[in-house]
Amino acid sequence: MTDARTIAMLIALSAATFAVTSSGSAAAPFLQTIAHDLSTDLPTVAHLFALQSISWGSASLIMGALSDRLGRRAFLVGGIVLIGATRLGFAASPTYSAAAVWQLISGVGGGAFMSTVFAAVADQMPAGSRGRALSWIITGQSLSLVLGVPLITLLGTLGGWRGALAVHGTLTLMVAIAARLATPPDPARHLDVQHRRAPLARLAQPRLICVLGAGTTERACFASLAIYLPAYLQHTYGIGLAMLALALALVAVGNLIGNLFGGRIADRARSRPLVVATTCSLTAVFALPTLLWHPGLAASVALGFGFSFVNAAGRPSLVALLSEVPSELRGTLFGLSVTMNSMGWLLAGSVGAILLGSGGFGALGAFCTLLALLGAALAYASRAARPATHGA
Numbered sequence: 201m202t203d204a205r206t207i208a209m210l211i212a213l214s215a216a217t218f219a220v221t222s223s224g225s226a227a228a229p230f231l232q233t234i235a236h237d238l239s240t241d242l243p244t245v246a247h248l249f250a251l252q253s254i255s256w257g258s259a260s261l262i263m264g265a266l267s268d269r270l271g272r273r274a275f276l277v278g279g280i281v282l283i284g285a286t287r288l289g290f291a292a293s294p295t296y297s298a299a300a301v302w303q304l305i306s307g308v309g310g311g312a313f314m315s316t317v318f319a320a321v322a323d324q325m326p327a328g329s330r331g332r333a334l335s336w337i338i339t340g341q342s343l344s345l346v347l348g349v350p351l352i353t354l355l356g357t358l359g360g361w362r363g364a365l366a367v368h369g370t371l372t373l374m375v376a377i378a379a380r381l382a383t384p385p386d387p388a389r390h391l392d393v394q395h396r397r398a399p400l401a402r403l404a405q406p407r408l409i410c411v412l413g414a415g416t417t418e419r420a421c422f423a424s425l426a427i428y429l430p431a432y433l434q435h436t437y438g439i440g441l442a443m444l445a446l447a448l449a450l451v452a453v454g455n456l457i458g459n460l461f462g463g464r465i466a467d468r469a470r471s472r473p474l475v476v477a478t479t480c481s482l483t484a485v486f487a488l489p490t491l492l493w494h495p496g497l498a499a500s501v502a503l504g505f506g507f508s509f510v511n512a513a514g515r516p517s518l519v520a521l522l523s524e525v526p527s528e529l530r531g532t533l534f535g536l537s538v539t540m541n542s543m544g545w546l547l548a549g550s551v552g553a554i555l556l557g558s559g560g561f562g563a564l565g566a567f568c569t570l571l572a573l574l575g576a577a578l579a580y581a582s583r584a585a586r587p588a589t590h591g592a
Contacts (some may be wrong), residue, residue: 205382205384206324206325206333208228208382209321209324209382209383209384210333210336210337210377210416211336211382212375212381212382212383213276213317213320213321213336213337213340213379213382213383214336214337214339214340214343215340215375215378215379216276216280216313216317216340216372216375216378216379217313217314217317217337217340217341217344218340218343218344218347218348219284219340219349219368219371219372219375220279220280220284220309220310220313220314220372221340221341221344222285222344222348222352222368223252223283223286223287223306223310223347223372224249224252224253224256224310225306225348225349226287226349226352226364226365226368227248227249227290227345227361227365227546228350228352229349229352229356229361230356230360230361230364231245231246233360233361234299234361237361237362238293238295238296239295239296240296244296245296247300247505247514248299248300248303249291249303250305251300251303251304252303252304252307252310252537253306253307253542253545254307254542255303255304255305255306255307255308255311256307256308256310256311256538256542257306257307257311257539257541257543258307258311258539259308259310259311259312259313259315260311260312260314260534260536260538260539260542261315261532261534261535261536261538261539262311262535263275263279263308263311263312263315263316263531264315264316264319264531264532264533264534264535264536264538265320265531265532265537266531267315267316267531267535268319268528268529268531268532271386271387272316272319272320272323272383272386272531273320273383273385275312275313275316275531276312276313276316276317276379276383277376277383278312278382279309279310279311279312279313279314279316280308280309280313280372280373280376280379281307281309281373281376282305282306282308282312282376283306283309283310283313283344283369283372284369284370284372284373284375284376285309285369285373286302286303286305286306286309286369287306287365287366287368287369287372288365288366288369288370289302289563290302290303290306290365290369291361291362291363291369292362292366306333310422311535311538314345314476314534314538315371315531315534315535315538316531316534316535317337317438318334318337318519318522318523318530318534319523319527319530319531319533319534320358320383320386321333321334321336321337321384322334322527323387323527323530324384324387324522325479326455327523327524329465329467329470330463330465330466330520330523330524331462331464331465331466331472331516331517331520332463332464332466332467332516333462333463334466334516334519334523335412335459335460335463335464335466335515335516336460336463337465337519338373338457338459338462338512338515338516338519339459339460339528342452342455342456342459342512342523343409343456344546350445350449352364352365353410354370355367355368365483371492374544375445385588386444387527390416395526402529403525403529403532403533403536406581406582407582408522408525408533408582410578410579410581410582411473411476411518411521411522411578411579411582412522412536412537412540412572413575413578414476414480414518414578414579414582415522415537415540415541415544415575416474416541416544417480417519417544417545417572417574417575417578418483418511418514418515418541418544418571418572418575419540419541419544419545419548419572420544420545420547420548420574421480421483421487421511421540421548421568421571421572422511423544423545423547423548423549424552424564424567424568424571425487425491425504425507425568427548427549427552428491428552428556428561428564429448429451429491429504430444430492431446431589432500432561433447433448433497433500433501434545435561436494436500436561437497437500439497443497447497447501447504449504450504450505451501451504451507451508452508453505453508454504454505454506454507454508454509454512455508455509455511455512456512457509457510457512458508458509458510458511458513458515459513459515459516461513462475462479462512462514462515462516462517463516463577463582464514465513465516465517466516466517466520467494467520469517471583472518472520472521473515473517473521473580473582473583474579474580474583475517475578476514476517476518476521476575476576476579477577477579477580477583478514478576479510479511479514479517480514480572480573480576480579481572481573481576482502482510483507483510483511483514483572484568484569484570484572484573484576485506485510486503486510487507487568487569487572488562488565488566488568488569489503489565490503490504490506490507491561491562491564491565491566491568492561492562492565518579521582522534551559551567552564552567555567
């Protein structure tokens with residue numbers, strides 16, 4: 201690939217990641233309105249997020265494994281198209297049942313895309329450049345936190361929730377075309393019978409299990425703060441929605457900047473597991489005070505920024521570690537990673553709610569700290585378990 205073609209691919213796939221990831225939270229600003237229009241209540245509409253998350257996580261492993269056999273590009277582009285089409289379907293839903301069906305199908309599209317996009321980039325890039333290349337994809341995820349919901353909310357002020365989601369679906373379909381044109385054909389695969397029969401067995405290595413475990417605990421830690429930080433700031437400082445939106449945007453900027461630094465660190469570090477262990481440890485340092493201290497709104501936002509920065513700085517190294525397996529196993533491994541990360545989000549939502557009810561935000565902060573420390577221990581254990589030589 202030429203440099204220009206590489207940049208075009210990374211831009212297109214970063215934009216696709218932004219569009220696909222935004223679909224998970226696109227309806228969040230309109231829950232009350234959706235509940236009214238679909239003749240149901242707020243808690244019932246909230247279940248739509250869980251439906252998408254469950255199908256997303258379930259589909260990821262299957263789609264990733266299939267991409268190892270059938271090629272990445274079809275699943276990658278097909279996932280984007282499915283997300284775009286289901287956003288249009290959701291926007292036109294006359295009933296709650298119809299909306300639920302579209303959410304379930306959209307999860308399949310999200311799982312197909314997210315389980316293959318990292319593997320597709322890793323297939324096209326040399327090992328020494330993968331950290332920076334993969335950070336482009338993570339940047340798309342970060343931008344969805346910073347810009348996705350605010351932009352869709354703005355569209356909602358112009359055309360309501362149906363119009364906003366319809367525009368999002370249309371733009372996603374346009375991004376699918378760009379991704380199809382910019383992504384090169386899949387590299388030739390020559391799989392023997394053993395490789396086709398037992399991909400999961402080949403991945404049952406101590407170092408990979410540790411890396412996957414570190415990724416799951418890291419995502420659960422991040423999700424716990426992402427889900428409950430808005431409530432913490434509102435409860436502690438009594439701020440309105442406009443100020444809350446600004447505060448959360450500043451925290452999300454820390455995620456974006458940390459990812460940009462992390463991509464460069466991932467390609468220069470002599471030990472990526474040590475980078476992940478270090479950033480997880482620093483995340484633990486920030487987690488407890490972010491949800492426990494009350495030093496003032498500006499200081500709390502600064503703590504949230506620091507948490508997001510150090511957490512994101514380790515993500516490119518973690519993803520690059522997963523890319524070090526042979527190409528014919530990457531889709532399966534990344535699919536498994538997405539599935540386990542979805543479990544991390546569900547863990548954060550369920551256990552976090554219990555801890556918040558029983559021990560307040562301090563208990564939630566302690567939970568985040570323990571998760572981050574466990575992630576650091578698992579990442580360090582993967583370093584000890586790494587073989588003397590490993591191929592990409």
